[in-house]
Amino acid sequence: GAGVSQSPSNKVTEKGKDVELRCDPISGHTALYWYRQSLGQGLEFLIYFQGNSAPDKSGLPSDRFSAERTGGSVSTLTIQRTQQEDSAVYLCASTDLWGRGPNIQYFGAGTRLSVL
Amino acid sequence: AQKVTQAQTEISVVEKEDVTLDCVYETRDTTYYLFWYKQPPSGELVFLIRRNSFDEQNEISGRYSWNFQKSTSSFNFTITASQVVDSAVYFCALSGAGSYQLTFGKGTKLSVIP
Numbered sequence: 001g002a003g004v005s006q007s008p009s010n011k012v013t014e015k016g017k018d019v020e021l022r023c024d025p026i027s028g029h030t031a032l033y034w035y036r037q038s039l040g041q042g043l044e045f046l047i048y049f050q051g052n053s054a055p056d057k058s059g060l061p062s063d064r065f066s067a068e069r070t071g072g073s074v075s076t077l078t079i080q081r082t083q084q085e086d087s088a089v090y091l092c093a094s095t096d097l098w099g100r101g102p103n104i105q106y107f108g109a110g111t112r113l114s115v116l
Numbered sequence: 117a118q119k120v121t122q123a124q125t126e127i128s129v130v131e132k133e134d135v136t137l138d139c140v141y142e143t144r145d146t147t148y149y150l151f152w153y154k155q156p157p158s159g160e161l162v163f164l165i166r167r168n169s170f171d172e173q174n175e176i177s178g179r180y181s182w183n184f185q186k187s188t189s190s191f192n193f194t195i196t197a198s199q200v201v202d203s204a205v206y207f208c209a210l211s212g213a214g215s216y217q218l219t220f221g222k223g224t225k226l227s228v229i230p
Contacts, residue, residue, distance in 0.1 A: 035218075043220040048217065091161065107160055109159045110159045
C-alpha cells in the first residue's frame with residue numbers, strides 16, 4: 001500500500017477482554033515497529049520485527065502483551081486481559097532499510113484503544 | 117542510555133510569526149541520527165528530517181529550518197512565517213547507528229492562531 005495501515009482506528013473494550021491490533025506496513029519494508037503513545041508518557045517503544053523475527057521484545061510492558069508478524073508483512077499486537085492503564089494510542093511504523101537510508105520510520109495513524 | 121528533552125510542552129503563536137522548537141539530546145554513541153516528526157490532529161506521525169551526527173550543516177526546507185549543534189547537544193527546529201496548518205505536535209527523536217529504536221521527546225504542541 002501507499003502507507004502504513006492500521007486497524008481498527010478506534011477500539012473500545014471492557015476491562016479483562018482481549019484485543020488484537022493490526023498493522024499493514026509499507027510494501028517491501030523489512031522492519032516493523034510498535035510504539036505506544038499515552039498521555040504523560042510520550043511515545044514508548046514496544047517491539048521491533050526484522051522479517052518475522054522479533055529480536056527485541058524488551059519494550060513490551062507485561063506478559064499480557066504479545067505480537068507476531070507473518071509473511072514478513074502484516075503484524076498483530078495482542079493485549080490479553082486488558083486493563084485501564086492499557087488505554088493509549090498504539091502506533092506502528094515500518095522501515096525501508098535499503099532506500100533513503102537507515103532508521104527513517106514511517107508511521108501509521110494508530111489505533112486508539114480505550115479500556116472501560 | 118539515550119534521552120531526548122523537549123522542554124516546551126505547548127507554544128502558541130500568531131500566524132506569520134516565527135517559532136523555534138527546542139530539542140536537547142543525550143547519548144554516548146559517537147554515531148547517531150536525529151529526527152523531527154510532525155503529528156497533526158489526524159494522528160499520523162509525518163517524517164520531516166533526519167540528520168546524522170557527522171553533518172552539522174544547518175538545513176532549510178521552505179519555511180522550515182533546523183539548527184544542529186553538537187557542542188550543546190541540540191537540534192532545534194524553526195518555522196518561519198507560521199501558518200495555521202503548522203498546528204500540530206512536533207516530536208524530536210534520536211537513534212543510534214544501527215539501532216532500531218527511536219527515542220522520542222515528549223513533544224511540543226504548537227498552536228498557530230489566525
